[in-house]
Amino acid sequence: MLHNRNNSSIADSRSTGKFSLVRARSVAVTFGVTIALALVALAVSSPAKAAEDGAALFKSNCVVCHGADGTGTPTGKSLKAPDLHSDAVQKLTDAQIAAQIENGKNNMPPFKGVLNADQVKALVVYVRTFKKK
Numbered sequence: 001m002l003h004n005r006n007n008s009s010i011a012d013s014r015s016t017g018k019f020s021l022v023r024a025r026s027v028a029v030t031f032g033v034t035i036a037l038a039l040v041a042l043a044v045s046s047p048a049k050a051a052e053d054g055a056a057l058f059k060s061n062c063v064v065c066h067g068a069d070g071t072g073t074p075t076g077k078s079l080k081a082p083d084l085h086s087d088a089v090q091k092l093t094d095a096q097i098a099a100q101i102e103n104g105k106n107n108m109p110p111f112k113g114v115l116n117a118d119q120v121k122a123l124v125v126y127v128r129t130f131k132k133k
Contacts, residue, residue, distance in 0.1 A: 054126025057119055061111065070130040079107040084130040097124045 059068070065076030070084035082089050089097075098120050104110035111120070 050122045050125040051129055053119070054122035054124070054129075057115065057123050058126050061114070062123070065108070070127075081108065084127055085132055087132075089127070090131045094121075094124050094128075097127055 058066070063073075065073060065079060065081040066084055067073045067076060072081050072083055084090075092100075100108065101115070101120050101123055102110060102112040115123070
């Protein structure tokens with residue numbers, strides 16, 4: 001009888017172990033899927049949020065020269081601020097636009113100490129909204 005009991009205990013622990021392994025895998029897959037869906041939701045909402053944040057930053061830092069519509073104000077035009085709709089601006093890479101925001105260019109002052117990296121990225125996203133359709 002001890003033998004049967006031991007075999008039964010071993011069989012029970014094996015089946016319990018298998019059940020636990022299957023359950024652990026199921027939990028891991030569920031967790032992985034949840035994380036993946038969260039990342040997709042974040043990726044989908046991030047550009048919209050970045051453009052919204054970029055619009056607010058643009059309004060408080062850039063409108064004086066570039067104008068609300070990105071074509072440039074009289075002051076900006078006298079300082080040779082480019083039209084943000086132009087091919088010259090829109091053909092720049094995101095990294096090039098970010099570098100110009102951070103380091104300045106010609107008469108544009110640098111914003112490196114004023115804006116953090118996420119704010120610069122948000123402005124780049126917003127500048128892209130001026131692209132001709």
